[in-house]
Amino acid sequence: MQIDVIETTGLGDRSYLVSDGGVGVVIDPQRDIDRVLALAGKRDARITLVCESHLHNDYVSGGLELARAVGAEYAVPAGDTVAFERTAVADGDVLAAGPMRLRVMHTPGHTHHHVSYVLADADGAVQAVFTGGSMLYGSTGRTDLVGPEHTDELTHAQYHSVRRLVDELPAGTPVFPSHGFGSFCAATPTSGDSSTVGEQAQVNPALTQDEQTFVDQLIAGLTAIPAWYSHMGPTNAAGPTPVDLSAPRRVEPAELADRLAAGEWVIDLRSRTAFAHGHLPGALNFELAIANFVTYVGWLVPWGSPITLIGETPEQVAAARRELVRIGIDRLAGAAIGSPEALATGRELASYQVSDFTGLAAAMAADPDLVVLDARRADERAGGGVRGSLHIPIHALADRLDDVPPGDVWVYCGSGYRASIAASLLARAGRRPVLVDGGYGDEHTGAAAAGLHAEPATV
Template sequence: MQIDIIETTGLGDRSYLVSDSGVGVVIDPQRDIDRVLALTEKRGVRIALVLETHLHNDYLTGGLELSGRVGADYVVPAGDSVAYERVPAADGDVLEAGPMRLRVLHTPGHTHHHVSYVLADADGAVQAVFTGGSMLYGSTGRTDLVGPEHTDELTHAQYRSVRRLADELPGGTPVFPTHGFGSFCSATPTSGDSSTVGDQAAVNPALTQDEQSFVDELIAGLTAIPAWYSHMGPGNAAGPAPVDLSAPRPVDPAELAGRLAAGEWVIDLRTRTAFAAGHLPGALNFELAIANFVTYVGWLVPWGAPLTLIGETEEQVAEARRELVRIGIDRLAGAAVGTPEDLTAGEQPVSYPVSDFAGLAAAVDADPALVVIDARRTDERAGGGVRGSRHIPIHELTDRIDEVPDGDVWVYCGSGYRAAIAASLLARTGRRPVLVDGGYGDPDTGAAAAGLHDASAIR
């Protein structure tokens, strides 16, 4: 029996292909199903079942299209209301695929109808459990995505679900979650790349705390929900359209200039330092090379707004397109390929400075009234920030841009990635940003090392 992991690092998720004797089972496939199809061809297997642990909140599934393409049964939790034919998975059901048996366990918490799948061989020996957004590595799936009125109920349910998994499965059972590798579907950060049920008994909060302590701690630690999440559940219930990975329509410099002048969302995919050194006026920097790309495009770009990409190569644009279709950003307005110098239509590229926390410390010492923006989330700011800085989380910046004075403004975050997005947004409005490119908590070069960390700067 072979279990293959299909990583989607941009969303912090994993899908799985389980195969035995030429038969395959796919669990929680992402929308770009060509990766799954290529893997099944490599393994020489026929997909018999496509399973969903839940209606996902952080991506559009490829399960409906995949099952139709290969003629497999499509299995979705029985309690979920969907607009397509499926095999309902209810607690206690056993699904068969060649010599494999998958027992359904109702494990509510991440959603009301969430299920896990216990994999056994033909002799009934348990081989693995696929836990979706239930038991994660050192954490659990968050419980506030269905709606705030359900959070308390679902958090109690999550505790009991994880306990059920631990009680009913052998300690040596390998755990294969869908979320938890940087996904915002995780209630708290996860740890490790593999684990067993027995391992989790020692580290998972649902297994080391009493129920009320777990509930109180999980709810207190919930962070902001990415904006695009509100579109994923309904999209998965309705059934996503077949994926389209074709190249966006080419945009020439004159058309690109018009879109920039109109204030449309034109995203430059280059590294933040390359962008800062020279970019088209009005372009915004969402660095593709970092795993957070799709998270922050989905979070910041208004849903359905025209979106144009600028890439250094066609391959870079294709990679960005793949990332975006996973969350349902299907209809791009177009794409341009080349350097800023190649794509200018009269206006020269512009730039802004890049510094670090040591440079920021020197600037603050020279001008205590310096405007400094902290673009981190509220939970990060709770641990303190740069003294004298103003806290405007990146996902709030477009709505709060008027709070930023005109003129020079330094901006930082936890790593430099979100600060780069913020700097480009500020530059588009005519302000003069300085990007602080570095890790806030880095022991050698971060804020504390530069003498800037203020534990009381929480507002």
């Protein structure tokens, strides 16, 4: 029996292909199913069963299209109301796929109807458990995505679901979650790339704390929900349309200039330093090479707004399109390909300064009234920030630009990625940003090393 991991780093998720005896089972597939089909071909496995642990909140599922494409049975939790034919599975059901058996366990918490799948071989020996958004590595799935009125109930349910997994499964059972590798579906940060039920019994908060402590700490630690999450559940319940990975319509320089002049969302995919050194005025920088690209495009761009990509190569644009369709951004206004100089057709490029925390410290010493913007989330800010800095999380900045005082604005975040988005938003608004390119918490080059870190009470 072979268990293959299909990693989607941009969303912090994993899908799985289990193959045995020429038969394949797929768990929680992403929307770009070509990856799954290619892997199944490599394993010489015919996919006969596709399983969903829940209606996902952080991506558009490829399960329905995959099942239809290969003629497989499609298993979805019975409690989820959907607009398509599927096998509705409930606690205790057993699904067969060749020599494999998958027992359904109702593990509510991440959602009301969430299930896990216990994999056994032909002899009934447990081989693995696929836990979706229930038991993660050193954490659990967040419990506030269904709605705030359900959070307390679901957090208690999550506690008991994780404990049930430990009570009913052998300690050596490998655990394969779908979330928790950078996904905002995790309630708290996860740890490690593999684990077993027995290992989780020693480290998972749901298994090392009493129920009320677990509930209180999980709820207190919940962070902001990415804006695009609200569209994923309804899309998955309705039945996603087949994925389209074709190249976006080519946008020529004259049309690109019009889109920029209209203030549309024109996204430059280059590195943040390359963008800072020269870009088309009005463009915004969402660096494709960083795993968080799709998260922050989905979070910041108003749903349904026209998006035009600027890529250096067709391959870069294709990679961005693949990332975006995973969260249902299917219809792009188009894409321009080439260097900023070529696309500018003689117009002057814009630029802004790039520095680091040492440079910020020197600038603050020279100008005590220097405007410094912290673009991190509230939970990060709670651990401290640059003294005297203004805190506006990146996902709120577009609506709060008027809250930023006039003058030069030095902007930082946890790594430099969100700061680059913030700097480009400020530049588009006619401000003069300085990008602090570096990690706030970096030991040797971060804020503390530059003497800038202040505790929350003094920030």
